[in-house]
Amino acid sequence: MNKRRLTLLLFAVLIVTVFSINVTVIGGGFLWDDYTLIVNNPKITTLKNIPDFFTKGFWENTQKQRKGGYYRPLILLSYAIDYQIYRLKPWGYHLTNLLVHLGVVALVFLLLFSLESDLMLSFASSLLFGISPFIKEPVGWISGRTDLFASFFIILSLFFLNRYLNNRKTSSLLFFYLSFILAMFSKESAFIFPALAIALILYRGKLKETLKELLVLIFIWAGLMGLSLFVSFNPGSLSPSRAYSFLPHTIKALGYYVFKILIPYNVPPVPDYPSIFNSPLLMIPGILFLITLFTFAYKPSKKFGFFTTAAFISLIPSFGPILLTSPTPVANRFAYLAAALLYPIIFIILRAVLNEGWAIILILILAIPVAQNSLSMNNLYVSENNFWNRAYKMSPDSVVVSIDYGLNLISIGKYEEGLKVLSSVEKNRNVDVTSFILLQLGKSRAYLQMNRDHDAEKILNSLLEKYPFDLTEEAFDHLFYHYVFNGKIDNAEDLVNRLLKKEGKHPRLLVALARVKAIEGNYSDAEKLLQSAKSNGAKTSEMKPVENLIKRMKYLEELASKGNRKAEAALLYAKGNFTKSEEILSKLIEENPSDLLNFLFLFRLKMRQKQKNDAIAALNFLIDNATDYRLVEEAFKSAWYEFSDAKLSAYILEKLLKKFPNQPKRKEKIMILQYIKEKLKGG
Numbered sequence: 001m002n003k004r005r006l007t008l009l010l011f012a013v014l015i016v017t018v019f020s021i022n023v024t025v026i027g028g029g030f031l032w033d034d035y036t037l038i039v040n041n042p043k044i045t046t047l048k049n050i051p052d053f054f055t056k057g058f059w060e061n062t063q064k065q066r067k068g069g070y071y072r073p074l075i076l077l078s079y080a081i082d083y084q085i086y087r088l089k090p091w092g093y094h095l096t097n098l099l100v101h102l103g104v105v106a107l108v109f110l111l112l113f114s115l116e117s118d119l120m121l122s123f124a125s126s127l128l129f130g131i132s133p134f135i136k137e138p139v140g141w142i143s144g145r146t147d148l149f150a151s152f153f154i155i156l157s158l159f160f161l162n163r164y165l166n167n168r169k170t171s172s173l174l175f176f177y178l179s180f181i182l183a184m185f186s187k188e189s190a191f192i193f194p195a196l197a198i199a200l201i202l203y204r205g206k207l208k209e210t211l212k213e214l215l216v217l218i219f220i221w222a223g224l225m226g227l228s229l230f231v232s233f234n235p236g237s238l239s240p241s242r243a244y245s246f247l248p249h250t251i252k253a254l255g256y257y258v259f260k261i262l263i264p265y266n267v268p269p270v271p272d273y274p275s276i277f278n279s280p281l282l283m284i285p286g287i288l289f290l291i292t293l294f295t296f297a298y299k300p301s302k303k304f305g306f307f308t309t310a311a312f313i314s315l316i317p318s319f320g321p322i323l324l325t326s327p328t329p330v331a332n333r334f335a336y337l338a339a340a341l342l343y344p345i346i347f348i349i350l351r352a353v354l355n356e357g358w359a360i361i362l363i364l365i366l367a368i369p370v371a372q373n374s375l376s377m378n379n380l381y382v383s384e385n386n387f388w389n390r391a392y393k394m395s396p397d398s399v400v401v402s403i404d405y406g407l408n409l410i411s412i413g414k415y416e417e418g419l420k421v422l423s424s425v426e427k428n429r430n431v432d433v434t435s436f437i438l439l440q441l442g443k444s445r446a447y448l449q450m451n452r453d454h455d456a457e458k459i460l461n462s463l464l465e466k467y468p469f470d471l472t473e474e475a476f477d478h479l480f481y482h483y484v485f486n487g488k489i490d491n492a493e494d495l496v497n498r499l500l501k502k503e504g505k506h507p508r509l510l511v512a513l514a515r516v517k518a519i520e521g522n523y524s525d526a527e528k529l530l531q532s533a534k535s536n537g538a539k540t541s542e543m544k545p546v547e548n549l550i551k552r553m554k555y556l557e558e559l560a561s562k563g564n565r566k567a568e569a570a571l572l573y574a575k576g577n578f579t580k581s582e583e584i585l586s587k588l589i590e591e592n593p594s595d596l597l598n599f600l601f602l603f604r605l606k607m608r609q610k611q612k613n614d615a616i617a618a619l620n621f622l623i624d625n626a627t628d629y630r631l632v633e634e635a636f637k638s639a640w641y642e643f644s645d646a647k648l649s650a651y652i653l654e655k656l657l658k659k660f661p662n663q664p665k666r667k668e669k670i671m672i673l674q675y676i677k678e679k680l681k682g683g
Contacts (some may be wrong), residue, residue: 003119006119007113007119010119010123011106011109011123013123014105014106014109014123014126014127014130015102015105015106017127017130017131018101018102018105018127018130018131019098019102021130021131021371021374021375022098022101022130022131022139022374022378023098024375024378024379025094025097025098025136025139025140025378025381026091026094026095026098027091027094027379027382028090028091028094028140028141028142028379028381028382029090029381029382029383029678030090030093030142030678031141031142031143031381031383031384031387032141032143032384033143034090034093034141034142034143035675036059036062036063036064037062037076037079037143038079038082038083038088038093038142039088039671039674039675040062040063040671040672040675041061041062041063041079042063042668043061043062043076043080044061044076044079044080044083045080045083046080047080047081047084049061049080050077050080053073053076053077053080054073054185055231056231056232057070057071057231057232058070058071058072058075058076058232060232061076070188070232071185071188071227071228071231071232072146072185072186072187072188073185074149074182074185074186075145075146075149075186075187078096078145078149079093082096088671090142093142094140094142094381096145097138097139097140097141097142097144097145097148098139100145100148100149100152101130101135101138101139101148102130103152104148104151104152104155104340105126105129105130106126107152107155107156107159108122108125108126108129108130108155108340109122109123109126110122110159111155111158111159111162112125112126112344114159114162114163114166115162115203116303120347120351120356120359120360121344121347121348121351124343124346124347124359124360124363125343125344125346125347126340126343127363127367128264128343128346128363128366128367128370129339129340129343131367131370131371131374132261132264132267132339132343132370132374133264133267133370133373133374133376133377134260134261134264134267134332134335134339135332135333135335135336135339136267136269136332136374136377136378136380137269137331137332137333138333138336140377140378140380140381141333141381144333146186146187147187147189147333147334147336147337148336149182149183149186149187150183150186150187150189150190150337151336151337151340152183152186153179153180153182153183153186153190154179154180154183154190154193154196154337155337155340156175156179157175157176157177157179157180157183157193157197158196158197158200160172160173160175160176160179161176161197161200161201162200162204164176164213165201165204165206165209165210173213177216177217177220180193180217180220180221181220181224184221184224184228188228188317189317189318189320189334189337191221191225191317192313192314192316192317193221194214194217194218194221195313195316196310196313196314197214197217198214199306199309199310199313200306200310201214202306203302203303203306246319246322246323248277248283249277249322249329250319250322250323251282251283251286251287251290252276252277252279252282252283252286253273253276253277253286253318253319253322253329253330254285254286254289254290254315254319255282255283255284255285255286255287255289256271256276256282256285256286256330257315257318257334257335257338258285258286258289258311258342259282259285260332260335261311261335261338261339261342261343262342262345262346264370264373265369265370265373266373267332267373267377268391268394268395268398268401269332269377269380269387269390269391269394269395269401270331270391270395270398270400270401270404271330271331271332271400272395272397272398272399272400272401273328273329273330273400274399274400274429274430274431274432274435275398275399275430276330277329277432278430278432289308289312290312292304292305292308293305293308293309293312295308301348301352303344303348304345304348304349307341307342307344307345307348308342308345310341311338311341311342311345312338314335314337314338314340314341315334315335315338317334318330318331318334318335318338321334327434327438346363347359347363350362350363383678384408385408385412388401388404388405388408389405391404391405392405392421397429399425399429399430399431399432399435400435402421402422402424402425402429403422403425403435403438403439403442405421406418406419406420406421406422406425406439406442407422407438407442409421410442410445410446410449411679412679412680413449413646413647413680415446415449415450418442418446419443419446419447422439422442422443423443425439426439433467433471434471437463437467437471437472437474437475440459440460440462440463440475441463441474441475441478443456443459444456444459444460444475444478445478447459448478448482451610453482453486456478456482457479457482460475460476460478460479460482461479461495463475464476464479464495464499465502468503469499469502469503469506469508469509473508476495476499476508476509476512479495480492480495480496480512483495484515484516484519484576485608486576486608487575487576487577487578487608488576489516489519489520489575489576492512492516493513493516493520496509496512496513496516497513500513505532505536506536507533507534507536507537507538507539507542508533508538508542510529510530510532510533510536510538511529511530511533511538511542511543511546513529514526514527514529514530514533514543514546515545515546515549517529518546518549518550518553519549519553519574519575519576520575521553521557521575523550523553523554526546526550527550530543530546530547552574553571553574556568556570556571556574557571565584565587565588566588566598566601568584569581569584569585569588569601570601572584573601573604573605573608578605578608578609581605582602582605582609585598585601585602585605589602594625596622596625596626596631597631599618599619599621599622600622600631600634600635600638602615602618603615603618603619603622603635603638604638604642606618607638607639607642607643607645616648619635619652622635623635623652623655623656623659626659629656629659629660629663632652632655632656632659632660633656633663635652636649636652636653636656639652640676646676646679646680647680649676650673650676650677650680653669653672653673653676654673656669657669657670657673
């Protein structure tokens with residue numbers, strides 16, 4: 001068989017094998033960020049919003065409209081195109097991910113073959129990469145396609161760069177630049193590409209010949225970096241300081257990535273980063289890998305040195321989450337591109353120790369358990385509940401998986417089971433500060449849902465006393481709004497004052513105290529506190545709700561002073577005096593039972609008092625007698641946003657859709673109902 005036919009045959013075997021190993025991911029569903037970016041995102045439903053994808057940040061192009069950190073217009077464009085074809089059928093989005101992964105595998109083969117015409121190296125390396133369980137996350141998770149797209153265009157750009165070094169054609173150079181631009185439009189981690197380009201040029205020994213081209217590349221790079229920062233950067237979006245020591249943790253993370261790329265057996269779907277950061281053994285592969293980087297300079301093996309260097313450069317963005325103190329500092333998807341560039345060294349080493357024939361045979365033997373592990377991970381991405389159940393069975397000793405599994409159980413109403421898992425982690429595992437706080441927040445959430453308020457308050461108060469406020473802001477929010485929600489205004493005020501003594505004039509605490517003063521009716525004090533919060537750096541978005549609360553409270557006071565009993569009841573409700581508020585409301589209902597606004601008010605009041613049966617009775621009367629869909633819609637909003645009751649929200653929404661079939665935004669409400677039902681199932 002001539003070389004051309006053998007090349008085509010091996011390429012076909014490669015693509016068919018990789019497709020066969022990964023094809024069942026198409027049966028997956030929407031998970032996590034998919035709901036924000038796709039299911040509940042009106043921006044992707046029309047191609048008219050394409051200009052916004054390029055002029056606004058990644059999260060700004062969702063309902064959250066949150067600015068900060070990400071500029072990924074090509075990913076949003078891909079979602080919009082998928083939506084035009086598949087609407088909200090998840091298999092179509094998963095198919096796109098799979099096709100792009102196949103494209104990356106094909107490009108890895110072509111790039112490696114174009115570098116040295118080394119057919120066996122190209123086949124063995126791209127095969128190991130394509131079937132590896134280590135890269136399953138971006139393939140199986142729709143929102144993980146950022147790494148797929150960025151890697152596709154980075155490798156494509158390297159391919160055209162190598163062609164340009166061979167043929168010096170302008171078309172190859174233009175495609176080289178264009179592919180780089182598309183990579184930068186896919187994920188900000190593509191910023192490392194100029195370093196990869198220089199590594200390739202040095203490998204080919206053509207640095208002097210391409211200085212002008214590199215200068216143009218740097219110019220394009222600077223422009224794209226400036227555009228990305230201008231459009232999306234928001235300093236306030238950076239995570240608060242956490243207990244990550246950058247250098248040792250980075251070396252251990254490097255050790256984890258290298259070890260799992262080169263030995264992709266029993267790959268955890270979620271890396272246990274507390275264990276990674278607490279493991280001195282992972283320093284060994286990390287340090288050894290850093291030592292091998294000198295091989296590129298000393299050239300004992302030029303090819304080996306190039307792939308080692310390229311893989312390290314590709315891993316540089318994965319160290320950013322540690323530097324920026326991300327709550328997810330280590331993730332398998334961060335090393336997708338590095339895996340594509342590191343797998344060649346396995347074949348290089350085996351061929352050096354044995355010979356090419358035996359190296360191929362050994363690679364094929366090693367590929368069998370790798371493929372089996374990869375196949376077993378395909379159905380992880382069916383639903384969140386399925387993911388955490390399977391992940392927990394696969395990694396029962398993982399702190400991260402156990403905590404997330406426990407939190408997932410709590411989120412779907414299995415409070416006792418979730419508490420059991422979290423308590424086991426707390427008792428038997430070595431948990432870092434960030435994970436410990438997350439664990440305690442989960443326990444407190446379960447206790448609040450189980451009406452064990454004292455236990456929840458004890459946990460949250462302990463966190464706030466023990467740790468800095470920057471680490472426990474979420475705990476403060478839980479406890480503060482729990483007090484306010486249940487009418488314990490004195491407790492809320494005492495909490496804020498204690499923390500102000502501990503933390504000083506923290507803007508968020510000053511805003512919270514202003515809220516308490518507004519509820520109490522001390523408006524001048526509330527306004528002074530807002531001024532103090534502003535001078536200490538509080539954001540307008542944080543202060544605005546309190547300013548609106550002051551206006552509303554003043555308005556209700558004015559109406560109540562004129563004898564408006566409904567306003568008086570609302571004022572007492574806002575102040576947490578539910579008993580007196582209910583007394584007035586009951587008289588109003590007795591006098592005018594046809595005023596359905598009073599029943600909406602009664603529903604909210606009974607929910608606040610945790611008298612759910614009475615609340616549902618008021619709700620059913622409201623639904624049965626409502627002639628305006630907006631009243632029932634308001635009840636749904638209260639159940640979903642104010643009381644976080646998914647079952648009740650689904651119940652109201654089903655009634656709303658059935659009783660008012662011609663209401664506006666019906667399709668959007670059906671989507672929301674589907675989302676809530678998936679959430680209740682653990683999806």
